[in-house]
Amino acid sequence: MANIQLNLKSRKKIDGTYPIVIRIRHNRGFFDISTGESVLASKFDKKKCAVIGNKPLQLHLDELKEKYAKRLRAFVSDNINRPFSLEELKAFVLQKSADEITVEEFWQENIDQLIKSGRGGSARTYKSSHSIFSKIVNLNCSFKAIGVKDLQKVEKELRMRGNKYNSIAVYMRTFRAVCNRAIQYNLVDYEWYPFRKYKIKKEKTIPRVLSxxxxxxxxxxxxxxxxxxxxxxxxxxxxxxxxxxxxxxxxxxxxxxxxxxxxxxxxxxxxxxxxxxxxxxxxxxxxxxxxxxxxxxxxxxxxxxxxxxxxxxxxxxxxxxxxxxxxxxxxxxxxxxxxxxxxxxxxxxxxxxxxxxxxxxxxxxxxxxxxxxxxxxxxxxxxxxxxxxxxxxxxxxxxxxxx
Missing domain, CATH: 1.10.443.10 (Intergrase catalytic core)
Structure with missing residues (x-):
């Protein structure tokens, strides 16, 4: 029978804390789901599988655990009359809804797809644009969390670094392409689209040509x-x-x-x-x-x-x-x-x-x-x-x- 509980990873982080994971066991095997949280070993009750002295954190962890517990119960209920493997269970439990797919993950998927299709130039542009954005804006969030202010923040930061408008436009157009594809894949509604209000600035340049x-x-x-x-x-x-x-x-x-x-x-x-x-x-x-x-x-x-x-x-x-x-x-x-x-x-x-x-x-x-x-x-x-x-x-x- 499959079961779910909070646990600490065995490997300690540099700051001395241990990552908290949601562990799902089945048939003597298990897999872990990261919660993004970590605590000192002394602040985690291994018997109760709970955080000590931090109720807000524990409530957050309980919500995460319940989300995956619902998926676990649904899968077990649908497959009650047949044996199933840990890999089957993992694939079902870890499937993400549109709201759970982050900008970071989707952008990386776009880069991987470009590489697989042999579009090296586009892949390099997507990589460099991702590198710029990720250092200014947190991309480990849903698309809905990114707004016009974030685009203005990126533009302001790059202008302060001395970037020209046309260079910034390359990064912005790349992110716009990622956003358009996210809408196409129904990861977010068009009502969210920040580029309706944010206009990409560019300067006229003379193409590099020979006479x-x-x-x-x-x-x-x-x-x-x-x-x-x-x-x-x-x-x-x-x-x-x-x-x-x-x-x-x-x-x-x-x-x-x-x-x-x-x-x-x-x-x-x-x-x-x-x-x-x-x-x-x-x-x-x-x-x-x-x-x-x-x-x-x-x-x-x-x-x-x-x-x-x-x-x-x-x-x-x-x-x-x-x-x-x-x-x-x-x-x-x-x-x-x-x-x-x-x-x-x-x-x-x-x-x-x-x-x-x-x-x-x-x-x-x-x-x-x-x-x-x-x-x-x-x-x-x-x-x-x-x-x-x-x-x-x-x-x-x-x-x-x-x-």
Whole structure:
């Protein structure tokens, strides 16, 4: 027969107290449920399983115990005619209601899910934002306990540390995404939503892009095959020529993505499908990466293709090495911006705009919806030939094959 009682953990904390737990026993086994409270050993009556000389604490512990006792009785009643294991009992008793799931737990679940799905960049953003929030606001509470004042507290603290509004906006948008998902999962009602009253502040910034003249200088740089910077330079060219492809997507391209003279792939971040004509320039660049691995560049190990979550650290190291070398190339070419893998995406859009292409066409090339949803529907009318011609024109200009 299962039974429940208060108990002390055997391991003492640094301050000399012992954690109080709710212990549930069944079939010579047991599991403990943390109460978050602790007392000195001398302040706990082991025979009565009660705290000595602290009635408010004892009342709180009795309430917690009764909550789990109700679940225990319900489970035993439903399974009175069959034997059940301790694990079955534990799974039922520890299941949490929406009010019991803390912001801390749910945020961590979001991070874990992003890692499992291979979205390393988003996972890092969620981690850094969580780290910032958790140091300013107590997240070991339900969502209902977080209000507008807490958001204002985070903003004020970060401003005092010298953070810019756009940096703060990244943290706030991340927490807003966590809140939106909590509402979606019915952990909290929309009536609670603090972002209805709190508005995320941001400042206008100039995107980090290369000018047309600078990207021409990059493409026409004199970097030989044996130069340690050659591969990073070639990767940079591919990032630009493949319409500002994300580095993660470039690293994961395989020979299966090559079909009938095109590179066809699904963007990891958005799921948007891309179909890009393999021009002679792109083909020449890819030839330098010929390898025995499944990926076109051969930089990412084959084992990571089926388990992208395991590749997060590797991808971070690859990005770091590439950015270090790209910055060296940028200094060598006297470019105004620090050259990184992400600069090429913005630069592709900037060059296309300078050459007179419409924002709608550029948005389609980058996989964005420009304007409202109706505009997004019309963008589907652009055929691949139009996008191919734009890409060909841009490459001719940056490689100085056409004035």
């Amino acid at each position: 047309l003249e600078e990207i021409q200088r990059f493409f026409q740089a004199d970097i030989g095959v044996n130069d340690p910077l050659f591969k990073a330079w070639t990767v940079g060219k591919l990032l630009f020529m493949l319409r500002g492809i994300n580095l993660r997507d470039l690293l994961y391209l395989t020979k299966d993505n090559l079909r009938a003279g095109r590179i066809i792939y699904k963007r990891g971040k958005t799921g948007k499908m891309y179909s890009i004509l393999v021009s002679p320039m792109i083909e020449d660049c890819l030839r330098y990466f010929q390898n025995d691995r499944k990926t076109l560049l051969g930089i990412m190990l084959d084992e990571y293709l089926e388990h992208p979550a395991k590749s997060l650290h590797s991808r971070a190291q690859i990005t770091k090495r590439l950015n270090t070398k790209l910055k060296l190339i940028g200094k060598k070419l006297d470019l105004q911006e620090d050259l990184t893998t992400y600069v090429f995406r913005y630069t592709y859009a900037n060059v296309a705009r300078k050459l007179g292409y419409s924002k709608d066409l550029i948005a389609e090339a980058l996989g964005h919806e420009y304007g409202n949803s109706v505009t997004g529907i019309y963008l589907e009318l652009f055929d691949q030939e139009t996008l191919d011609k734009m890409a060909e024109h841009i490459l001719q200009i940056v490689s100085n094959q056409k004035s």
